[in-house]
Amino acid sequence: NAGVTQTPKFRILKIGQSMTLQCAQDMNHNYMYWYRQDPGMGLKLIYYSVGAGITDKGEVPNGYNVSRSTTEDFPLRLELAAPSQTSVYFCASSLGTELVIQYFGAGTRLSVL
Amino acid sequence: QQPVQSPQAVILREGEDAVINCSSSKALYSVHWYRQKHGEAPVFLMILLKGGEQKGHDKISASFNEKKQQSSLYLTASQLSYSGTYFCGTDTDFILTGGGNKLTFGTGTQLKVEL
Numbered sequence: 764n765a766g767v768t769q770t771p772k773f774r775i776l777k778i779g780q781s782m783t784l785q786c787a788q789d790m791n792h793n794y795m796y797w798y799r800q801d802p803g804m805g806l807k808l809i810y811y812s813v814g815a816g817i818t819d820k821g822e823v824p825n826g827y828n829v830s831r832s833t834t835e836d837f838p839l840r841l842e843l844a845a846p847s848q849t850s851v852y853f854c855a856s857s858l859g860t861e862l863v864i865q866y867f868g869a870g871t872r873l874s875v876l
Numbered sequence: 877q878q879p880v881q882s883p884q885a886v887i888l889r890e891g892e893d894a895v896i897n898c899s900s901s902k903a904l905y906s907v908h909w910y911r912q913k914h915g916e917a918p919v920f921l922m923i924l925l926k927g928g929e930q931k932g933h934d935k936i937s938a939s940f941n942e943k944k945q946q947s948s949l950y951l952t953a954s955q956l957s958y959s960g961t962y963f964c965g966t967d968t969d970f971i972l973t974g975g976g977n978k979l980t981f982g983t984g985t986q987l988k989v990e991l
Binding site for chain 1: 878908919920923931963965977982983984
């Protein structure tokens with residue numbers, strides 16, 4: 764069972780470039796999340812989705828876009844990358860019950876230079 | 877608002893106990909605890925719900941004081957494998973559509989267990 768898979772693992776972008784971070788889960792979870800983690804800090808929620816076709820903003824959505832066309836996939840799009848977006852990005856998913864456990868992917872380490 | 881964790885860092889000898897605290901200024905629905913080793917993804921440890929329900933690993937215990945909006949994670953008889961950064965994530969409002977949590981994470985407590 765693969766769980767939550769993120770690609771790529773590492774990426775270096777130039778200022779102004781765009782890219783899509785991929786996230787896929789094979790656990791049939793309804794809920795999916797994108798977080799960013801800056802060095803020495805906790806995770807901050809960027810966007811989340813409660814099911815295919817339904818997304819909403821988290822704490823730090825500016826500079827990012829998401830879509831959720833299937834239950835399995837939840838890509839994160841960075842438009843016009845800025846140095847402030849240098850971070851480690853984690854995707855997570857959870858089942859829709861009260862005692863929800865969020866399962867995290869291995870992360871994508873992004874540098875914008 | 878971000879929950880406050882204490883201590884920021886702690887060093888233990890194998891076999892010693894530790895308590896990590898998490899405090900929020902808002903009324904909480906649930907508290908989640910995760911451990912993250914360097915360069916890895918966070919791993920679930922424990923969930924505590926308002927009302928007393930909880931779920932987690934057998935060797936880890938935690939408490940949740942709803943009135944004080946505080947939670948504590950108790951690590952007993954520590955092992956080398958307990959080393960890592962511990963995060964609490966707090967949820968003030970269960971997503972009303974039927975599940976899921978919008979978690980706000982603290983800045984973490986670094987725990988190092990030595991021989």
